[in-house]
Amino acid sequence: SSVLTQPPSVSVAPGKTATITCGGNNIGSKSVHWYQQKPGQAPVLVVYDDRDRPSGIPARFSGSNSGNTATLTISRVEAGDEADYYCQVWDTISDPFYVFGTGTKVTVL
Amino acid sequence: EVQLLESGGGLVQPGGSLRLSCVASGFTFSSYAMSWARQAPGKGLEWVSGIVTGGGSTYYADSVKGRFTISRDYSRNTLYLQMNSLRVEDTAVYYCAKERYRTSLKGGTDYWGQGTLVTVSS
Numbered sequence: 580s581s582v583l584t585q586p587p588s589v590s591v592a593p594g595k596t597a598t599i600t601c602g603g604n605n606i607g608s609k610s611v612h613w614y615q616q617k618p619g620q621a622p623v624l625v626v627y628d629d630r631d632r633p634s635g636i637p638a639r640f641s642g643s644n645s646g647n648t649a650t651l652t653i654s655r656v657e658a659g660d661e662a663d664y665y666c667q668v669w670d671t672i673s674d675p676f677y678v679f680g681t682g683t684k685v686t687v688l
Numbered sequence: 689e690v691q692l693l694e695s696g697g698g699l700v701q702p703g704g705s706l707r708l709s710c711v712a713s714g715f716t717f718s719s720y721a722m723s724w725a726r727q728a729p730g731k732g733l734e735w736v737s738g739i740v741t742g743g744g745s746t747y748y749a750d751s752v753k754g755r756f757t758i759s760r761d762y763s764r765n766t767l768y769l770q771m772n773s774l775r776v777e778d779t780a781v782y783y784c785a786k787e788r789y790r791t792s793l794k795g796g797t798d799y800w801g802q803g804t805l806v807t808v809s810s
Contacts, residue, residue: 614797624796627788628796633798663732667735667796674748674753676750677735682733
């Protein structure tokens, strides 16, 4: 099964840019989705299909995907962006299933 | 407004069974695939199972295959997860989730319920 590796934590100052990576074998050939989860809350989809944003998600959230790494970028970081972030792909190598990344805690300094 | 309301969680002994329910509203339930995901205390997200529309193809994580069964009742707008042979490691908050696509689970999950806690312990 696929393994999606994310850095455990990322720290960023307000107004700066946070970059969260999601590493996986040939992940560039798959569609990657990203979720934000704040403590005690359900996850929220922030980017789907590598780079598209659901309605209501600020343009500060952007995504890219190529080769073995997908990236979620949060520009002009705000205090409210502090949360856990997870990447996700649909894996069809064997029996099809969703796999989530290991998760990244974003701390706003 | 899309709403997903889970119920059925609770405390169960190892080897026991539970059935989770998720009542959906605010969208056409018959038009979208649905999933269950879980999160053990202090841990990351884990997808558990999914079901598409139409013929209702179902998919499972290896960790629950053969023990859990996902189903849906279109007349009740309700998604179910029958969980048998429960293990301590199944302890988690279980989330019901709406998929973006109708006949596929690869498009991402755009709405989540607030979750129901399942605790497996003796």
